[in-house]
Amino acid sequence: MQLATIxxxxxxCNLKDANTTExxxxxxxVIDILPEQKTIENKGGTMRLGARDILIKPNxxxxxxxxxxxxxxxxxxxxxxxxxxxxSLEKEGLVFSGISKDDKRIMQILELKNNxxxxxxxxxxxxxxxxxxxxxxxxxxxxxxx
Numbered sequence: 001m002q003l004a005t006i007x008x009x010x011x012x013c014n015l016k017d018a019n020t021t022e023x024x025x026x027x028x029x030v031i032d033i034l035p036e037q038k039t040i041e042n043k044g045g046t047m048r049l050g051a052r053d054i055l056i057k058p059n060x061x062x063x064x065x066x067x068x069x070x071x072x073x074x075x076x077x078x079x080x081x082x083x084x085x086x087x088s089l090e091k092e093g094l095v096f097s098g099i100s101k102d103d104k105r106i107m108q109i110l111e112l113k114n115n116x117x118x119x120x121x122x123x124x125x126x127x128x129x130x131x132x133x134x135x136x137x138x139x140x141x142x143x144x145x146x
Contacts, residue, residue: 001110001120002031005081005089008112012092022079030089032082034106051075053101054108054123060097061119062109065140070101073108073123080122081107117144 002020009018009030020031054071056062063069081089083105086096098109098121112118117140125135134142 001122004120030085054098057097061111062097065136074127
């Protein structure tokens with residue numbers, strides 16, 4: 001999801017130096033460290049971790065996939081879509097279809113408008129998948145390919 005955001009910012013929003021502060025300092029940090037992570041010096045065991053609720057927006061691929069307004073998925077990250085860029089990314093057609101229920105500034109799912117299946121997640125759908133019970137994201141992706 002983070003790299004999809006960077007590529008969209010570079011290619012569609014024309015922010016050629018868009019990047020993540022995890023890699024470098026830039027004038028357009030479309031991905032930045034979570035505010036609560038900025039003051040942590042010893043990073044061991046301090047990520048945003050575990051199951052979290054996500055609010056799903058209406059009329060989105062995410063809602064079609066999950067068929068619910070609130071889902072729970074598992075996370076392991078310390079970076080986010082920089083809230084300063086969300087409105088300009090959305091204006092150009094990026095859809096943030098899932099947001100954190102706890103902190104509505106944290107984007108969790110993104111999609112592209114007018115695309116058969118382009119969905120990226122901040123969470124890890126592989127953590128809730130089993131061979132005979134895949135996460136809905138994987139199942140719908142395979143269905144869209146058939």
